[in-house]
Amino acid sequence: MEQMLAQVRRVAEQADAFVVSSEETSVQFETNRLKHIQSKQSSSVALRVVCQGRIGYAATTNLEDSPHLIDMAVAAARFGIPAKFELPVISTYPQITIFDSKVESVSIEEMINLGEELICRLREHTPDLLCGADVSKDVHCVHIINSRGEQISYKQTISNLSVWANLIRSTDMLFVGDGESSCHPILDSDTVAKEVLQQLDLAKHRTQAPSGLLPVVFTPDGVASALIPSLIAAFNGKMVLEGASPIGSKLGQKVFDKKLQLWDDPTIAYRPTSRPCDDEGTTSQRTPLIEQGVVTNFLYDLQTAALAHTQSTGNGHRGRSGLPTPSPSALVIAPGKVSLNEMVSDIKEGLVVEQLMGAEQGNILGGDFSGNVLLGYKIENGKIVGRVKDTMVSGNTYQLLKKITAIGRDPKWVGGSLNLPPLYFSKVSVASK
Amino acid sequence: MTDIAAIGHNLSETLKKYSADYIEAHLEESQASHITYRGRELESVDQTTAIGGNVRALVKGGWGFVSFNNLDDLSNRVELAVKQARLVGHEQSSLAQVAPIVDVLPIETHRNPITIPLTEKKKQLDEYLDIIWYTPQIQTSTINYGDSQKKSVYLNSSGSYIEQARTDTALHLVVVATKGGEVQQAGFSLGSRGDFSLIQGLHQQVAETAQRAVALLSAPQVKGGEYTVVLDPILAGVFVHEAFGHLSESDFIYENERLLQIMTLGKEFGSAELNIIDTATIPELRGSYKYDDEGVPASKTYLIREGKLVGRLHSRETAAKMNEKPTGNARAINYRHPPIVRMTNTYIEPRSASFTDIIGDIEEGVYAKNWYGGTTSMEMFTFSAGEAYMIRHGKLAEMVRPVVLTGNVFTTLKNIDAIGNDLEMNQGGGCGKGAQSPLPVSNGSPHIRIRHCLVGGR
Incomplete structure (x- = not known):
């Protein structure tokens, strides 16, 4: 070489x-x-x-x-x-x-x-x-x-x-x-x-899902399938530079619920997403993206950072055979204080969404998502009563993340690169057959 | 460059020395180029080359697979694949019999897009870029153009030796419009078997796409719920691929007894008007080939005929296990992966209804066009439109935000109650299964109408 x-x-x-x-x-x-x-x-x-x-x-x-x-x-x-x-x-x-x-x-x-x-x-x-x-x-x-x-x-x-x-x-x-x-x-x-x-165990019984605006708890996998694709696009320095990110002009502004903290971290020991430097040789760093609901940074590689008159955040990612492009390493949402059980027991009628199929197919840039509940459960009077099917859950990432009812205290690694807690929202659109 | 044909001929002899129920090898050499625009700027131009191969061995029903970029010491690779297969295998191997084939297909040099000068490709794309930016309220756009040529050698322990080549050209275009914090996008994808002329002359389509992105900013969103939905040929093609195509891939069902009971031949899935076909034998389509990646000749397979399940897609293993004929549907995206059962060109056969007939008696419904994507869990599937309109009193009405539709394979196909006369094939898609994506396929349909289709929305 x-x-x-x-x-x-x-x-x-x-x-x-x-x-x-x-x-x-x-x-x-x-x-x-x-x-x-x-x-x-x-x-x-x-x-x-x-x-x-x-x-x-x-x-x-x-x-x-x-x-x-x-x-x-x-x-x-x-x-x-x-x-x-x-x-x-x-x-x-x-x-x-x-x-x-x-x-x-x-x-x-x-x-x-x-x-x-x-x-x-x-x-x-x-x-x-x-x-x-x-x-x-x-x-x-x-x-x-x-x-x-x-x-x-x-x-x-x-x-x-x-x-x-x-x-x-x-x-x-x-x-x-x-x-x-x-x-x-x-x-x-x-x-x-x-x-x-x-x-x-939770999916053992089948139940009929209700329709309407309902309280919904997204498990870590649910958060990953519904909300994360929009955030990954929105914090990409390239999208910001082009003016296509809805939060691109909101650096330093409070856009999300003040409970929300999000960062990118390629420095966690023994994680597959960690590395000493990115694929351009820029030193790895932990980059805060949302602090108390305020947009604090976007993710950059060398070229995009130079065009935006800022510094690379060490997020130049190149797969095996592409030019570097900004990409998160491991996204982490800070856990809250509430257990999943406490969230469920707070709900009279609602859903727990574990997997949403097809949610990434919509207008991701605009934050819209809409997917079929591949795995999800109905809550009745504070208890999970069984699995729901033939049900669509839709929403907008930005509108939902403005008002989070509660953040769960037990985070989980999803797909190796996302460390997420459960999130609870009081009004989400549910359509079922 | 390395001569993969020569290496292949040598390897033919080597394969015979090992004791396994079956051994095959693939060698592949490819070249590709990409041009990407983001916003008003050309973002990147690149060229890549790759060379690699794999060996797959079957012993007592167990498979070993070894892939590599380094083509030295191939006998060690064969040995490792056989050793792995031995560790796995504990039963009888079953593999449908296919007569050995020796065939060297000529390379279509007359229209290799790789040889078209970059300047010429760039000139065409520059024209599209100008059209996009001539439209007011456009915030950004991406244009991705790619072409590739791939030569491959397939050989196996029963004496088959096949050389094939394919060229591909693809264009993806997305336009983003913004206004007061709202972001909307519109786009299209198309592809061809290396025919660059299909990428040319799209000025009108590009202009309409840009205008649509802007128009979406002021379009309302559909209220979620059940609607009568009419799909255009492109989206209906994605629908047939997701809603039924994947379920007809036998590797999902051949060892799954309960699924086999559901998927018995003769079972009724739709009305007597419904025929669904998969075939790799139509020239010029992106899913077409002469031999699949197990050296089996391509065929035409009716999956549904007059509403009833009549066939499915096979690899040599699934065909043998289910005691059916191999269909030549084992495909791998490249040498890094073993072949698995895949679709090729999948479509709904046209019938007699005109578009006006189809929407004429719909009081309130949704007309969904074009596609963003689709996915399936076998039973349930979702697919999303790139464009949508309300249908009111039998006529097309206002444009709405693109919708995501969902259904259940056992009910939605039965809810198709009108099939149009205007079959079109969509060449812009790529299919993902397991870790192998995007595989070139095409799918198509005439306009179709589905009753009681669940539409997501606010």
């Missing part, structure tokens, strides 16, 4: 290379039994150049093919946009622990046992359940090198356990599931099992 950078410097004022190589092994279960073992080796190199002030970019999976890669990037630079940024001088990075060698030594047999044990426990509870599961481990190395002669490389381990299950009674289908991820090896399935068993 040093050699390639040396060659690039003859034709480009600035350049950086982003190299990722990984080894991933996964053990997959279908219909209650082991079905596949997969291992995936992959490598990629992405090269960004600035030639005559313009950005060019190319990527390949062939680490040996640097002359062609340079040619492609330089050719693209002829059409590229003017570069406004300076690549970072890589100083010292914070010590963020994201590697555990124990993940590498987990054996395939141990992974198989973990999956079997989990499925077995779920089926002891509900014998007719059909389960799928995925147990995986991933070791990857990231190497970033730039034309200022700076470089950093780090190694990360990720271990994952997820399970999904369905129960079919005549033409009625119930879907439950949960997952967990960490940079440590996941060696027991207790947390995931308990979550799924609780879903099964």
Whole structure:
């Protein structure tokens, strides 16, 4: 890579290379039994150049093919946009622990046992359940090198356990599931099992959902499916720069309920979303986004920050083969003081929404969402009485987050990158058949 | 560049040395370019190349799969896949018999979009950008253009060796309008099998899209509830894909006894007017191919005929387990994934009703057009319109905010009570299943009318 950078410097004022190589092994279960073992080796190199002030970019999976890669990037630079940024001088990075060698030594047999044990426990509870599961481990190395002669490389381990299950009674289908991820090896399935068993217990009876404006509690998964897509778009520095974010002009203003605190945090130890620096080499930092309801920051990469006359927040994300773009690492909403049970017992008639299907399909930018309740329960006189179906829940993220009735005290990691508590709103639109 | 055909021929010999019930390998080489505009500016131009492959082995019903970018030491990869399959397998392998096929398909070089100069592509997109920004009240827009060419080699332990190639072109355009804190968007997606001319000449459509985003700012939102809904061919295509297509993918059902009982052939899903088809055999559509990723020739499959379930989509394994014929529907998005059962081009066959017939007797209803997306849980599904109008007294009335519709496969298909005469295929979609997204597919339908459809709203 040093050699390639040396060659690039003859034709480009600035350049950086982003190299990722990984080894991933996964053990997959279908219909209650082991079905596949997969291992995936992959490598990629992405090269960004600035030639005559313009950005060019190319990527390949062939680490040996640097002359062609340079040619492609330089050719693209002829059409590229003017570069406004300076690549970072890589100083010292914070010590963020994201590697555990124990993940590498987990054996395939141990992974198989973990999956079997989990499925077995779920089926002891509900014998007719059909389960799928995925147990995986991933070791990857990231190497970033730039034309200022700076470089950093780090190694990360990720271990994952997820399970999904369905129960079919005549033409009625119930879907439950949960997952967990960490940079440590996941060696027991207790947390995931308990979550799924609780879903099964709550969904045991079918009830008819009411229609109208009702009190609704969104569980952490419910918050992730209904409200988070809008917030991710709204805090993206690019959307703000373009004027497409509804909160883009509201920096320093109170837009949300004063109970609401939201931040982005790539520095939490042993989380798969943590890293010492972003994909451009900018040091990782915790970035507050909402403090006591006030908009405090947006997320930036180098180029977007330069255009907006501000600093990168270390959120330059590039997947394996794209130009950097602002993206959250791990979004966290601060937990409140109320338990989920207390929220439920406060409601005479309402819903608990666990999974909302299709909610991300609407006008996300404007904050509108509307989805079918894939998993949700009806509350009657302060108690969950059963599962609802054929029900749509709709709303607007900004209107709802202006007045939050209560924030739950028990947060949960959802999808590996969101740490969310339950949220309770007093009036949400519910339509049911 | 590395010659994947030569590597493939060598590997054919290697596969024979291992003892497994079945081994296959894929090698792939691809090139792609993308042009992205955000707001008034060109945001990025990039070019990427990739080379990689995989080996998949079946032993006693268990599968091992190994994917890689590094093409050295392929015999080690084969060995690992076989070893993994052995760890998994504890029963009898079943795989539908397919005669070995040796075929080298010519590459369509006459219209490879990769070879069109970037300047020419950019000129076309610049024209669209100008049209968007000529419209007042536009806040921002994104235009994503991409094209790719992929060459692939498939070989297996029974002696098949197939070389195929495909080119793809896709355009996604989104226009955002704002006014006093309100944000609304409109857009469209389209794709082709590498034919750049289909990306050209869209000036009128671009202008209408920009005007619609602005008009939505003052459009009211539908009140949530049950409506009679009329879908245009594009949205009805997304509907058929989500509402029924996924349920006909046999990997969901072949080992699920309860689902099998629900999905018995002959079961009634809709009225006698309803025919649903999936086929990869229509030339020029994005879901088409000659052989799937298990080397099985593509076919035309009736999923529903005269309202009754008559067929489903198979891989070699699901076909054997269900004792049905393979349909050639095993597809992988790329070499990093094993093939799974997927749709290709899925559509509702046209009937005789005209659009005026369809809306003529609706007192109050919703006309939903175009699409944002759709998803399914098998039983329940949602799909969202990009554009919507009220129908009042049998006529199209005011524009409303785009709606999300939801339904239940066992009731909604039965509620289709009119099927139009104007079939159109939508080439702009990509389908996601498992970790594999977006897979090129197309779907289509004539206009259809659905009674008692649940619409989300305030």
